[in-house]
Every structure is written in structure tokens, then in C-alpha cells.
Amino acid sequence: MAKVLVETSARHVHLSAADIETLFGAGATLTEKKPLSQPGQFACEERVTLVGPKKSIPNVIILGPARPATQVEVSLTDARTLGVAAPVRESGDIDGSGACKLVGPAGEVEIPVGVIAAKxxxxxxxxxxxxxxxxxxxxxxxxxxxxxxxxxxxxxxxxxxxxxxxxxxxxxxxxxxxxxxxxxxxxxxx
Ligand SMILES: [Zn+2]
Incomplete structure (x- = not known):
């Protein structure tokens, strides 16, 4: 029986172009650090801090390229640590999902939805x-x-x-x- 490679996704953030500028400064774009297994996807040099009502998680990796909507993918352990909701969802299905704050070197973004535990x-x-x-x-x-x-x-x-x-x-x-x-x-x- 053929087997499929199993990869572990650590907590990460996808950002919209507008949120990249808010967090990293006007005109900022993402800097590729390392390609991922999925063609065209990459880990970035930039990092953000996730802030929830209970705690913060610093140094969270950003995956590029920019997306139409910002999305935060955390484990359910992370969601407990932050004190936020993270429903189990497929990527992109963020209606009614969790809220949190993202903090970068140039600014902050409050996202009312977008925090999920990836299905x-x-x-x-x-x-x-x-x-x-x-x-x-x-x-x-x-x-x-x-x-x-x-x-x-x-x-x-x-x-x-x-x-x-x-x-x-x-x-x-x-x-x-x-x-x-x-x-x-x-x-x-x-
Ligand atoms: Zn995937």
C-alpha cells in the first residue's frame, strides 16, 4: 500500500497585503526564508506576536505569499494558552472563527475572525x-x-x-x- 508523507505544521500566520503593511510598515512585503513542500509557498523572515486575552505567543512564523484574508493557524493547546477560540476548519473557511491581536514591529492588527485550528x-x-x-x-x-x-x-x-x-x-x-x-x-x- 502506498503511503503519504506526513508533515507537522507549527503555528503560523497568513497575512493580507494590507495587514503586512500595518504590521511591518508602509510598502513592506514578505521576505522568503525557506520554500515549503507545497509549490510556491514559503516561510518568511518576518515574525509576529499573537496576543490573546490570557497570554501572548511571540515569534510566530509567517507563511507567504500574501493572501486575500489574514488567517492564524494554531493548535488547540495554543488557543488555550492565548485564551481564544479556534474552531477546527479548513484553510480559508474563517466565517465565525476566532479573534486575536497581531503585533508587529510597525503596528498592530485586531482580527475579528481568522483564528482556526486547521482541519x-x-x-x-x-x-x-x-x-x-x-x-x-x-x-x-x-x-x-x-x-x-x-x-x-x-x-x-x-x-x-x-x-x-x-x-x-x-x-x-x-x-x-x-x-x-x-x-x-x-x-x-x-
Ligand atoms: Zn496543508
């Missing part, structure tokens, strides 16, 4: 999807065999696009729960 998902190209026998938006399970914490995750949404590279994305809570560290692969179970 675990698998990026596949159309060719990968055919190989795995799955289709876009299908919900599957993924079994991860690890050293002492083998775990099967349900409610994993498949996303298919020619722009993707094959990878499952889980957050740090999920990764810790399954000891899915290092180079890790999961088996897709229908």
Missing part, C-alpha cells in the same frame, strides 16, 4: 489521487505507525490540485499525540 488534510496531485484511489474533498483515515504511539486519525480531508505536492498536514498537538516526528509516512484508509 487535518492531505494535499495530492490528480495523479497521486488516482494512485491512492481517492477524490477531492473525500474524508479518509490515516494510520501512522510510530514508536510507541501508533495512531489512526479520522476526519482527514483530501484536497486535490495540480498545484499541490503529496503531503498530509497535521498540527503540533496531533503530531505529539502520534509521535509523528522525523520523516514520517501514513497509510490512507478508506
Amino acid at each position: 487535518r488534510h492531505i494535499h495530492l496531485t490528480p495523479a497521486d489521487a488516482e494512485e491512492f484511489g481517492v477524490v477531492d474533498k473525500e474524508i479518509v483515515s490515516v494510520k501512522i505507525d510510530s514508536c510507541g504511539r501508533s495512531t489512526t486519525f479520522g476526519d482527514v480531508v483530501v484536497r486535490v490540485s495540480p498545484k499541490f505536492a503529496a503531503a498530509m498536514h497535521i498540527d503540533t498537538d496531533e503530531s505529539n499525540a502520534a509521535c509523528a516526528f522525523g520523516e514520517c509516512y501514513g497509510e490512507i484508509i478508506k
Whole structure:
């Protein structure tokens, strides 16, 4: 059975062009530090502080490029630390999601919505999807065999696009729960 690469997404922020300027100064743009596995996506040099009613989390990474709407992706542990709501959502589905404040070197942004815990998902190209026998938006399970914490995750949404590279994305809570560290692969179970 073919297996899919499992990658852990640490807490991160996607920013709109307007919010980049508010946080980093007029005319500011994002500076690429490192490419991510998904083509065209990159980690940035810039960082922000997340501020909630309970606590702050400094030095949070920004992923580029800029997006139409600012979105904050945290683990549920982070959401508790901050004291904010973070409903489990697919990226981009932010109506009615959590609020928080972002602080950068040049300014602050209060977002009334946009804080989510990303729904675990698998990026596949159309060719990968055919190989795995799955289709876009299908919900599957993924079994991860690890050293002492083998775990099967349900409610994993498949996303298919020619722009993707094959990878499952889980957050740090999920990764810790399954000891899915290092180079890790999961088996897709229908
Ligand atoms: Zn992803």
C-alpha cells in the first residue's frame, strides 16, 4: 500500500497585503526564508506576536505569499494558552472563527475572525489521487505507525490540485499525540 508523507505544521500566520503593511510598515512585503513542500509557498523572515486575552505567543512564523484574508493557524493547546477560540476548519473557511491581536514591529492588527485550528488534510496531485484511489474533498483515515504511539486519525480531508505536492498536514498537538516526528509516512484508509 502506498503511503503519504506526513508533515507537522507549527503555528503560523497568513497575512493580507494590507495587514503586512500595518504590521511591518508602509510598502513592506514578505521576505522568503525557506520554500515549503507545497509549490510556491514559503516561510518568511518576518515574525509576529499573537496576543490573546490570557497570554501572548511571540515569534510566530509567517507563511507567504500574501493572501486575500489574514488567517492564524494554531493548535488547540495554543488557543488555550492565548485564551481564544479556534474552531477546527479548513484553510480559508474563517466565517465565525476566532479573534486575536497581531503585533508587529510597525503596528498592530485586531482580527475579528481568522483564528482556526486547521482541519487535518492531505494535499495530492490528480495523479497521486488516482494512485491512492481517492477524490477531492473525500474524508479518509490515516494510520501512522510510530514508536510507541501508533495512531489512526479520522476526519482527514483530501484536497486535490495540480498545484499541490503529496503531503498530509497535521498540527503540533496531533503530531505529539502520534509521535509523528522525523520523516514520517501514513497509510490512507478508506
Ligand atoms: Zn496543508
